[in-house]
Amino acid sequence: MRRTTAPRAAALAAAALSPILPVLLGAGPAQAHGAPTTPVSRVYACSPEGGPAAGSAACRAAVAANGAPFTAWDNLRVPDVGGRDRSTIPDGKLCSGGLPAYRGLDLARSDWPSTRLTPGGTLRMTYVSTIPHTGTFAFYLTKPGYDPSQPLTWDDLPERPFAEVRDPALRDGAYRLTAKLPADRAGRQVLYTVWRNSSTPDTYYSCSDVVFPDKAAAAPPPAAKTTAAAAKSPSAAVSAPAGAGTGTTTSAAPARGTVAASGAPAAAAPASTPVASASGAGAGPSAPLLAGGAAAVLVLTGGATLVLRLRRR
Ligand SMILES: [Cu+2]
Numbered sequence: 208m209r210r211t212t213a214p215r216a217a218a219l220a221a222a223a224l225s226p227i228l229p230v231l232l233g234a235g236p237a238q239a240h241g242a243p244t245t246p247v248s249r250v251y252a253c254s255p256e257g258g259p260a261a262g263s264a265a266c267r268a269a270v271a272a273n274g275a276p277f278t279a280w281d282n283l284r285v286p287d288v289g290g291r292d293r294s295t296i297p298d299g300k301l302c303s304g305g306l307p308a309y310r311g312l313d314l315a316r317s318d319w320p321s322t323r324l325t326p327g328g329t330l331r332m333t334y335v336s337t338i339p340h341t342g343t344f345a346f347y348l349t350k351p352g353y354d355p356s357q358p359l360t361w362d363d364l365p366e367r368p369f370a371e372v373r374d375p376a377l378r379d380g381a382y383r384l385t386a387k388l389p390a391d392r393a394g395r396q397v398l399y400t401v402w403r404n405s406s407t408p409d410t411y412y413s414c415s416d417v418v419f420p421d422k423a424a425a426a427p428p429p430a431a432k433t434t435a436a437a438a439k440s441p442s443a444a445v446s447a448p449a450g451a452g453t454g455t456t457t458s459a460a461p462a463r464g465t466v467a468a469s470g471a472p473a474a475a476a477p478a479s480t481p482v483a484s485a486s487g488a489g490a491g492p493s494a495p496l497l498a499g500g501a502a503a504v505l506v507l508t509g510g511a512t513l514v515l516r517l518r519r520r
Contacts, residue, residue: 241281288410292410296412324418325420334402355416369386398414400413
């Protein structure tokens with residue numbers, strides 16, 4: 208059956224018993240798994256490490272609906288899917304992977320923290336992870352006409368991904384993935400990333416909310432507006448209603464986009480100021496989590512869980 212909890216703690220403890228312990232304790236962050244930080248995924252944006260985005264209305268609603276914070280933002284994975292995503296993950300639950308522990312991510316809203324992308328441009332994804340797994344990343348974009356006010360279903364996604372990346376190298380705690388984006392998307396869409404591990408039984412699911420220029424607003428903006436537009440877009444992305452906020456900032460946003468918020472320390476800004484610049488790659492998890500997390504893990508985790516985890520790996 209599907210795992211319903213977020214056993215990062217157990218995974219960490221399993222890791223701690225294995226030869227990778229020195230690596231973990233030496234330089235790396237605590238996380239054993241991963242999620243996109245650019246374009247920021249819902250789970251990371253709304254996690255305690257999500258920076259100002261975590262204080263957005265969407266994230267507050269998500270945490271409330273979830274009943275718990277998204278502390279284990281790197282652990283949204285489902286075992287033994289074997290490529291059968293569509294028959295395993297129910298419609299309306301794509302962003303949570305059908306996992307109750309992440310159900311808050313399935314809210315149908317038009318104001319999730321988002322990243323601007325350029326149609327036909329290059330997607331540059333940072334997928335933070337620390338322990339390398341082999342596997343294939345598959346990228347899906349919601350079809351033209353997608354309505355973010357409705358629950359995300361498999362019908363909203365094309366049958367085939369627009370790009371796949373297999374067995375990329377893990378560098379500085381992240382996979383850096385590039386892909387050519389479809390040219391025909393406009394407005395708010397969901398970038399759905401599926402990471403099918405081949406070295407573990409797990410498949411990871413992520414929703415990253417992205418915004419393409421509205422077709423009507425596609426006129427080239429003055430170059431001088433670049434900085435201001437980029438600085439303003441996060442707040443627009445966090446608070447603007449559907450369809451708004453693309454405006455004339457299109458050229459300010461290269462394919463990697465302007466992230467609503469990522470990488471900033473969670474406590475750095477009050478929740479009411481959702482303006483942050485993207486600090487992007489590698490700014491994700493940090494050592495303090497390990498210190499606390501690993502200690503707690505070693506205390507809390509039972510031997511049976513450890514054995515289970517070790518077998519699963
Ligand atoms: Cu993992």
